[in-house]
Amino acid sequence: MKIGIMSFAHMHAETYIQNLRSIPxxxxxxxxxxxxxxxxxxxxxxxxxxxxxYQDLLAEADAxxxxxxxxxxxxxxxxxxxxxxxxxxxxxxxxxxxxxEAMMAACRQVGVILMTAFPMxxxxxxxxxxxxxDAGLFGQPYCVSSVNQGRIPVDYxxxxxxxxxxxxxxxxxxxxxxxxIMRWYFDCExxxxxxxxxxxxxxxxxxxxxxxxxxxxxxxVPVETVGLVMLTFENGVFATIxxxxxxxxxxxxxxxxxxxxxxxxGVIAADAFSQNLSIHTEKPMxxxxxxxxxxxxxxxxxxxxxxxxxxxxxxxxxxxxxxGLDITLAAYESVxxxxxxxx
Amino acid sequence: MDRxxxxxIVGTGGMGQRHAQAWSRTPxxxxxxxxxxxxxxxALAHQFDTKVYGSLExxxxxVDVIDVCVPTHLHHEVTLAGAQxxxxxxxxxxxxxxxxxxxxxxxxxxxxxxxxxxxxVVRYFPEYAAAQQxxxxxxxGHPAIIRLNRGTNPPSKPDxxxxxxxxxSGGVILxxxxxxxxxxxxxxxxxxxxxAKNVRTENPSAEFDHALVILTHENGTISHIEGSWALPAPxxxxxxxxxxxxxxxxxxxxxxxxxxxxxxxxxxTGAAVPMLQNPLHFNPCTAExxxxxxxxxxxxxxxxxxEDGLAxxxxxxxxxxxxxxxxxxxxxxxxxxx
Numbered sequence: 001m002k003i004g005i006m007s008f009a010h011m012h013a014e015t016y017i018q019n020l021r022s023i024p025x026x027x028x029x030x031x032x033x034x035x036x037x038x039x040x041x042x043x044x045x046x047x048x049x050x051x052x053x054y055q056d057l058l059a060e061a062d063a064x065x066x067x068x069x070x071x072x073x074x075x076x077x078x079x080x081x082x083x084x085x086x087x088x089x090x091x092x093x094x095x096x097x098x099x100x101e102a103m104m105a106a107c108r109q110v111g112v113i114l115m116t117a118f119p120m121x122x123x124x125x126x127x128x129x130x131x132x133x134d135a136g137l138f139g140q141p142y143c144v145s146s147v148n149q150g151r152i153p154v155d156y157x158x159x160x161x162x163x164x165x166x167x168x169x170x171x172x173x174x175x176x177x178x179x180x181i182m183r184w185y186f187d188c189e190x191x192x193x194x195x196x197x198x199x200x201x202x203x204x205x206x207x208x209x210x211x212x213x214x215x216x217x218x219x220x221v222p223v224e225t226v227g228l229v230m231l232t233f234e235n236g237v238f239a240t241i242x243x244x245x246x247x248x249x250x251x252x253x254x255x256x257x258x259x260x261x262x263x264x265x266g267v268i269a270a271d272a273f274s275q276n277l278s279i280h281t282e283k284p285m286x287x288x289x290x291x292x293x294x295x296x297x298x299x300x301x302x303x304x305x306x307x308x309x310x311x312x313x314x315x316x317x318x319x320x321x322x323x324g325l326d327i328t329l330a331a332y333e334s335v336x337x338x339x340x341x342x343x
Numbered sequence: 344m345d346r347x348x349x350x351x352i353v354g355t356g357g358m359g360q361r362h363a364q365a366w367s368r369t370p371x372x373x374x375x376x377x378x379x380x381x382x383x384x385x386a387l388a389h390q391f392d393t394k395v396y397g398s399l400e401x402x403x404x405x406v407d408v409i410d411v412c413v414p415t416h417l418h419h420e421v422t423l424a425g426a427q428x429x430x431x432x433x434x435x436x437x438x439x440x441x442x443x444x445x446x447x448x449x450x451x452x453x454x455x456x457x458x459x460x461x462x463x464v465v466r467y468f469p470e471y472a473a474a475q476q477x478x479x480x481x482x483x484g485h486p487a488i489i490r491l492n493r494g495t496n497p498p499s500k501p502d503x504x505x506x507x508x509x510x511x512s513g514g515v516i517l518x519x520x521x522x523x524x525x526x527x528x529x530x531x532x533x534x535x536x537x538x539a540k541n542v543r544t545e546n547p548s549a550e551f552d553h554a555l556v557i558l559t560h561e562n563g564t565i566s567h568i569e570g571s572w573a574l575p576a577p578x579x580x581x582x583x584x585x586x587x588x589x590x591x592x593x594x595x596x597x598x599x600x601x602x603x604x605x606x607x608x609x610x611x612t613g614a615a616v617p618m619l620q621n622p623l624h625f626n627p628c629t630a631e632x633x634x635x636x637x638x639x640x641x642x643x644x645x646x647x648x649x650e651d652g653l654a655x656x657x658x659x660x661x662x663x664x665x666x667x668x669x670x671x672x673x674x675x676x677x678x679x680x681x
Contacts (some may be wrong), residue, residue: 142549143540143555145569147490200564203588226488242490246487
């Protein structure tokens with residue numbers, strides 16, 4: 001099976017390319033990027049063939065992973081669908097309901113798979129907890145306090161804080177993973193969303209020192225940098241999500257995804273990224289975490305490949321991505337109105 | 344003050360005993376306890392070389408200050424009696440069960456010319472105080488998001504567990520989380536909006552309570568306050584995370600505990616949990632009582648006032664109302680809450 005990557009705008013492309021290369025009988029045929037300089041840079045970095053255009057890549061591919069900016073998923077997904085190529089699309093699936101619906105319709109019409117990249121569905125600790133919940137180990141779930149925090153994602157890529165390209169800030173970046181996990185855990189939908197945000201982080205702009213002190217924003221960041229969301233589910237469970245870009249740029253890791261769930265039988269704490277070594281090197285104050293847990297991205301891409309081979313729906317669908325987007329858009333509406341929004 | 348400060352402790356439960364221990368380390372004289380069942384409290388009185396009275400009225404003539412360690416719904420009545428007798432009043436948190444009660448307590452103490460102090464002990468926890476100092480010094484810039492977490496097992500009492508009677512205690516939101524409402528306001532400023540949900544409101548049949556609260560401060564900071572009475576006994580955990588414009592402060596009591604005892608529980612059934620210990624030369628309760636003593640005798644400043652206690656109470660009662668209605672509550676519209 002021949003798979004390529006469309007756009008390296010999202011940094012997850014850098015891990016996906018390596019995930020693809022480690023799957024037997026999958027050929028990572030190359031990449032394409034409308035930003036030619038970016039395409040050349042990553043083509044060189046990963047020793048990957050660079051197709052001059054997306055159409056050239058699609059002409060040879062059975063499937064693609066779309067890693068463009070959030071607001072640019074739709075044209076690439078539609079292009080892939082028109083070429084009869086299966087798609088794994090980076091999250092969030094889209095930034096408007098109209099885009100999400102158009103993408104889903106385009107893929108449905110030609111019968112190609114459209115999968116949303118929700119790798120946390122493939123996290124070994126979170127999968128284990130799903131089995132234990134389903135087995136009734138903890139009794140009835142009551143509430144969840146969850147965090148998916150990070151550093152402001154500007155390393156190499158400033159588009160995350162440009163609303164024209166990102167569709168928003170911390171809310172659109174970090175609600176969907178946990179919202180999706182909880183929908184999966186409870187096998188029911190969100191009925192109500194309340195959210196509060198601010199952009200008090202980085203009041204003097206963001207300086208990206210990973211690439212020669214590029215000033216990403218000289219003034220305050222134009223999107224929300226921290227957010228708190230309260231979801232209510234059909235089964236009565238209520239849950240908060242902290243989706244903030246609240247970790248300093250020099251934090252010892254990118255952030256994390258964890259939660260505590262209160263149930264009939266007590267409180268269960270889960271962390272998708274606690275399986276780390278602490279590594280201290282001779283650099284002053286240098287402290288790094290080396291993750292040794294199972295690779296959720298690898299499992300997600302293998303599921304994409306398996307779904308194509310077996311001609312079936314993937315475990316995470318475009319519909320899951322669309323619902324994650326609906327929840328996110330409700331959160332933005334709640335921020336505007338100050339009131340909980342019903343779904 | 345030439346003679347020694349004379350204190351009376353009203354209530355002989357866990358908090359009365361803890362405060363007595365702390366008072367015994369100050370130069371104050373513990374003139375007595377007040378207990379509904381004086382005979383049962385004789386051993387305690389003996390331990391502190393003092394008396395036990397069957398009523399507040401009997402004790403009041405002999406003291407300069409009363410330390411009110413009775414259930415929350417009785418704070419108002421005891422405080423008013425103390426103020427009317429012309430003695431200072433130290434009141435356990437929460438200051439009162441209702442806003443009207445708290446406002447009257449402040450007004451009555453004020454017109455009687457006695458002090459009303461509220462025992463928000465978290466202000467005296469060194470990790471909380473150190474974080475506040477760091478924020479105040481500007482080390483992390485302007486706080487953008489504050490996360491405060493406090494969890495323990497459901498409170499137990501040998502008899503009449505008033506903690507679990509929401510009419511008396513206000514439940515987990517008022518009794519436990521009022522600590523963190525006070526702290527959020529201390530480091531993040533006044534609160535504008537409160538949105539809350541708790542397990543017992545959503546599931547009245549649930550055995551344990553647990554609440555999640557989102558606060559919006561007047562300056563735009565947002566806070567996530569979590570309080571739990573759903574953990575297995577004996578357990579007590581706290582955590583906080585304060586993310587500011589230029590830095591981050593993190594604390595997790597599971598990690599900072601300096602002694603963790605993973606012992607076999609031969610005499611208990613149920614889940615065995617490690618006992619966490621954080622030894623300090625001056626425990627927070629001792630530091631708090633010493634601070635009250637110094638304030639009463641030498642007029643030294645204290646970090647928390649009765650008005651702070653009232654403000655924390657308002658946030659807690661706004662959270663209770665939000666959990667009931669499913670809607671955000673504006674602190675400025677709170678007058679409607681009894």
